[in-house]
Amino acid sequence: MHRLLLALLLTFLLSFGARAEGGRPVDLRIVVADDAAPLAYRDESGQLTGFSVEIARALCSEIGANCVFDVVAEGDALPRLLQGKADIAATGIFETREQRGKLIQADPYYRSFSLWLGPADASPGRKGVRVAVVGGSIQEDYARRQGWNIKVVRSSGELTRMLIADEAQAALVPMIAALQMQKNRAFRGLGLAPTVLRAPELSGDISFGISPHRPHLKNDINAALARIKRNGTYDRINSRFLPFRVS
Amino acid sequence: MPEAVPSRRGLPAGRAFGLLAAVFVIAFGVAVLLLAKDQQRVIEVNDRLQERTFPEIIRYQRLARNLEQLRQEGERIFAVSSHASRQQSMFVVTLIASHPSVLEHPEAAKLAREVEQFLGQVVAQSARSDKRPTSHYDEWQGIAARLGILVDDISFEGINLAGSDLQQASTAMNLARYKLVAVLLLVSLFLVVLVVLVRRHLIHPLQRIDHALSGLSADKPAPLFNTSRLLEIQAVEEAIREHHDLLVQNEEIRRGLESLANKDGLTGLMNRRHFMQSAEVELQRAQRYRRPVTVAMADLDFFKKLNDTYGHAAGDVVLKAFAERVREALRQSDLVCRYGGEEFAFLFPEISTVETVKLAERLRAGCADNAVLLPDGRPVTVTVSIGLAEASECSIEAALRHADEALYAAKRQGRNRVVIDDAKAVTNPIQENP
Numbered sequence: 001m002h003r004l005l006l007a008l009l010l011t012f013l014l015s016f017g018a019r020a021e022g023g024r025p026v027d028l029r030i031v032v033a034d035d036a037a038p039l040a041y042r043d044e045s046g047q048l049t050g051f052s053v054e055i056a057r058a059l060c061s062e063i064g065a066n067c068v069f070d071v072v073a074e075g076d077a078l079p080r081l082l083q084g085k086a087d088i089a090a091t092g093i094f095e096t097r098e099q100r101g102k103l104i105q106a107d108p109y110y111r112s113f114s115l116w117l118g119p120a121d122a123s124p125g126r127k128g129v130r131v132a133v134v135g136g137s138i139q140e141d142y143a144r145r146q147g148w149n150i151k152v153v154r155s156s157g158e159l160t161r162m163l164i165a166d167e168a169q170a171a172l173v174p175m176i177a178a179l180q181m182q183k184n185r186a187f188r189g190l191g192l193a194p195t196v197l198r199a200p201e202l203s204g205d206i207s208f209g210i211s212p213h214r215p216h217l218k219n220d221i222n223a224a225l226a227r228i229k230r231n232g233t234y235d236r237i238n239s240r241f242l243p244f245r246v247s
Numbered sequence: 248m249p250e251a252v253p254s255r256r257g258l259p260a261g262r263a264f265g266l267l268a269a270v271f272v273i274a275f276g277v278a279v280l281l282l283a284k285d286q287q288r289v290i291e292v293n294d295r296l297q298e299r300t301f302p303e304i305i306r307y308q309r310l311a312r313n314l315e316q317l318r319q320e321g322e323r324i325f326a327v328s329s330h331a332s333r334q335q336s337m338f339v340v341t342l343i344a345s346h347p348s349v350l351e352h353p354e355a356a357k358l359a360r361e362v363e364q365f366l367g368q369v370v371a372q373s374a375r376s377d378k379r380p381t382s383h384y385d386e387w388q389g390i391a392a393r394l395g396i397l398v399d400d401i402s403f404e405g406i407n408l409a410g411s412d413l414q415q416a417s418t419a420m421n422l423a424r425y426k427l428v429a430v431l432l433l434v435s436l437f438l439v440v441l442v443v444l445v446r447r448h449l450i451h452p453l454q455r456i457d458h459a460l461s462g463l464s465a466d467k468p469a470p471l472f473n474t475s476r477l478l479e480i481q482a483v484e485e486a487i488r489e490h491h492d493l494l495v496q497n498e499e500i501r502r503g504l505e506s507l508a509n510k511d512g513l514t515g516l517m518n519r520r521h522f523m524q525s526a527e528v529e530l531q532r533a534q535r536y537r538r539p540v541t542v543a544m545a546d547l548d549f550f551k552k553l554n555d556t557y558g559h560a561a562g563d564v565v566l567k568a569f570a571e572r573v574r575e576a577l578r579q580s581d582l583v584c585r586y587g588g589e590e591f592a593f594l595f596p597e598i599s600t601v602e603t604v605k606l607a608e609r610l611r612a613g614c615a616d617n618a619v620l621l622p623d624g625r626p627v628t629v630t631v632s633i634g635l636a637e638a639s640e641c642s643i644e645a646a647l648r649h650a651d652e653a654l655y656a657a658k659r660q661g662r663n664r665v666v667i668d669d670a671k672a673v674t675n676p677i678q679e680n681p
Contacts, residue, residue, distance in 0.1 A: 111347045175342055182338045188331055194338060196345040203347065230301055235309070244316045244343050245309035 028067045028217075030056050031086040033074045035155035037180045038241040039092055051176070051241040055109055055225075056090040056208070058233050062224035073154050075136030078103065081211050088217070089209035092174070104212055106221040108205030109234075110246040114139055115178045116195040117163075118170030124195055132159050132168035139172040142202055148172075156180065160187050172197070176242065257476045260449070267444070271437045278430040285423035292416040300412050307405025310348055310355060311398045317343050317359060318394040321366050325387060328379050330370075337370045358397055362390060452480040459487055465498035511585040513563055514570035519592070522584030526594045526643045529582065533596055533639060541603040542643070543593035544650040545610075545633045548662040550589035553629065561621045562589075565629050568619040576610040592647060600637045600667055607633045607665040615663055630663035637668070 032040045032053055040050040048069055060067035072080060077089040082102060092112075116124040118131075125131075125148050133140040135152040143150045151168045153159055156177040162168045164186045171192075173181065178194065181187050197203075210217050228234045229247065238245055320336040320343070327333055343349060344359035365387070373380040452475045459470035469491040472484040509521035517525065526542070533540035547553075547569060554562040566589065573583050573591070582594040595603045611631055618626035634653025638646030649668040657666035 113345055113347065115342075175346070178338075179342065182335060185331075188334060194341050196341065226298075226302070229305060230297075243339050244313045244346070245348065246346070247306070247309055247348065 028060060028065045028087045029070060029085070030060075030067050030088045030090050031070045031072045031077045031080050032056070032090045033077070033155055034071045035157035036074060036091070036177070037157065039156075039176055040090065041157075051110075051237060051246075052090045052092055054237045054240070055228075055234065056088065058228050058237065059208075059221055059224045062227055063220045074134055074156070075154065078136070078209060081209050084211055084213040087211050087214050088221070091209070092176075092206045102212065104210040104215055104218050106208045106210055106218055107225055108207045108247075109225060110176075110206050111204065112175045112206050112246070113203035114142070114197050114199075115173055115175060116170060116197055117173060117178060117181070117192045118195070120191065120193040122170060124170075124172075124197060129170050130168045132162045132171040134159065134173075134177075137174070138201060139174065142199065143172055160184050163187060163190060163192070172202075176246070179242065257478045257481055260477045260479045263448075263477060264444075267437075267441065271433075274433055274437075275430065278426060278433060282423055282426050282430065285419045285426065288419040289416050289423070292412050292419065296409065296412050296416075300408050303408050304405040306348070307401050307408070310352055311401045311405070313343050313346065313349055314355060314359070314394055314398045314401065317362055318391050318398070321362060321387060321391060321394075324366055324369060325380060325384050328377050330374060330377060333370050333373065333380075337366055340366050352401070355397060355401065358390075358393060362394065365390060448475060448477050448480065452477070452484070456480075456483055456487060463487065463491055463494065465491075465494040514566055514585050516570050516573065516591070517582065517584035519584055519586050522582060522586070522592055522594075523643065525582055526592075529594055529596050530638055530643050530646070538597055538639070539599040539602075540638045541595045541598060541600045541635055542638045542646040542650045543595070543603065543607055543633055543635045544586065544647060544654040545591040545593065545607075545631050546654055546658070547589040548630045548632055548658075550629070553627065557621060557625075557627065561627070564621055565619050565627065569614065569629065569631070572613045572617070573610060576613055577606060581606075592650075594638070594643075600635050603635055604665055604667065607635060611663065611665055632657040632662045633665045635665065635667045 032048065032050075034040060034042050034048060036050070036052075038050055039052040040048065043049045048071070053069070056067065056069075070080075070086060072086075074091055077086070077091040080086045081089045092110075118124065118126075118129060122129050125143075125146050128149075130149045130151050131143055132151045132153055133143050134156055135154060140150065140152060151162060153162055156173070159168075159171050159173060159177065160181045163171055163181075164184075171181075208221060210221065225234075234247065235245070238247070317340060320340045323336045324333045324340075327336075340363055344356075344363040349359045350356045365383070369380050369383050369387070372382075452472075455470075455472060459472070463470065469488055472487075475481055475484065509517060511518045530540060532538075547565065550562065550565070553565060566585070569591075570585070577583060577593070578595075580596055582596075584592050586592040593607075595606065598606070611633055614629060614631045618628045620626055632654055634650045634655070634657055636646050636649030636653055638649075641649070653666045653668040656668075657664045660666065
């Protein structure tokens, strides 16, 4: 008799649990950096924010997903995505030849190009100039292919510190990272001149990466991105973090 | 041998209305397909607006916003006295002028590059100064004005992108509206045609059939129909005509049978059974309204002798001749029958016994004064004895018995005379024959 009651109780609890699971919104694990202002950083209260983070939040809201943000180094985002430890990488990803076929990329959420920030008399790649780049970025790939003397850092935030400390005399950075560096008084004091590099592999569309383990997310993310671009949400976030439209 | 059925020319109703329905379904289906095509076109235009045109318009708005930002950064360079601030603005100008969104629009890219070069020179010239640069401001105002105009142009260029789509949607919707009106007209036309055809080929023929059936009688001519084009109606009309023919035939048969049942075959007068029925009715009517009525019995004198002398054929001729004289002598309302053999019964309505004597006498005299020509050409005179009786207060049987008694009295008194029951004979011509 007791066994029967126990079985009934277990059946009830399991069925209740199944209903609760079914009614809950989808959980998405999103990897972001917290040292890549203005794309992803922590505000004065320690909360994660930034252009990429808020776009990710808006997308989660659009698709009705319960999103959880995991902070990682910029270079660690893609490996975690490929391993299935994260669903989305909101770190701003260029599609590279190596990634093609392995990684799923959503539609672009902004367009970027790369800047050489160096002494006014030093053209890009001049001998004797050490160039700071973020590890794992297309800028690092480009600098390596060019045979430049590079200094690899873990995040965009470290670039400024590296230049101020004169551990590097120039930096090859994405457009938005340069914007953030320009806000630093000590950096401006270095008097580095910006030069836009027109190499095709240094400019293009930036998108969120999607785990190959959850390919169906791509359509949801793309549809949500199209909606927030139409309904003004995207532009409000753009204005909040960047001085001009980057789409 | 069965009568040949006339072949009918027309359409079966099911096929006719099925054909009409098929035509309608095809026409309506085509119209609906055309409407669906227009609707699909509107949906496609709407999808294009949502998926391509609106994002493109927004892209133009963002480009315009960047150019406006370019103008604002330029104003800031001329407005601030801090060289660092000018550098910051210049940096933003560089980024905007190099951004793909600006570069992909040739006119915007050209002006942005011009702005970048101009402002770069201004910033470079004021690098060592913390004063606002004023020397090139007039020139800048010209560039800024061109930027403002380009912002407006690009804004409207984007908005106008929707014009084509909206025009297509509007055209498709207008076309759909016309087609919808055409569909409604088609449906209305079909309903009108259907009502007209149903009235003309079903309701009106059925009304005519109903009218014909209501008045169908053997006494009236066969109904005439405007031959319908529907075979089923034609069949019913043909059946009604055949039915009318049957009615006429039946009526003729009925009349023949009635004649056989009510008339004496030789003389054509009523037979005894029919006379008794009719006399009973007439007698009841006379008694109800207290009207005078008289009955009579007549018998040809020496008829047996005539038969024996001239043969039965001669007897039949005499009987027929007597019947003819009866018809000539009596009134239309009088009833007469061959009561049996050479004996005849009469009923005279609306006339008293005394007045009836005149009629009876005329008959008697007519017989006595006119010889009958036999088939062999010989003339023969046959007299008749008649007995009359009052019938207004007794049954027909009793009245006829009284008349019969008067007849026998007439016979006893010498024949060829009229005798009233319980009265003496009024005529007295004793002329025995033959």
